[in-house]
Amino acid sequence: IKAAQEQIISLVDNVKKEISNKTNMNNIDFRVGFIAYRDHCDGVNRLQTKELTNNIEDVKKFISSQKASGGGDTPEDLTGALNESY
Numbered sequence: 001i002k003a004a005q006e007q008i009i010s011l012v013d014n015v016k017k018e019i020s021n022k023t024n025m026n027n028i029d030f031r032v033g034f035i036a037y038r039d040h041c042d043g044v045n046r047l048q049t050k051e052l053t054n055n056i057e058d059v060k061k062f063i064s065s066q067k068a069s070g071g072g073d074t075p076e077d078l079t080g081a082l083n084e085s086y
Helices: 004-024 040-045 058-063 078-084
Strands: 032-037 047-053
Touching: 004 058, 032 058, 032 078, 047 058, 047 078
Parallel strands: none
Antiparallel strands: 032 047
């Protein structure tokens, strides 16, 4: 999970860097959000959401704070995460 967190944070940093290299960031509303999803059987912990925000550091802290938990054998709630993104 640590490697995944580092890759996601690196992706966010790289996208922000690319945008700022090509444009004036003051004219761009660059926002990021994150949805962590777990097994269907993990109840209230199956989805953890950080809404879209331009506070990139806050989202990176949220991503870094995620822990592997649950671990039932049911499938992860990918559909629930996609629905949450609307």
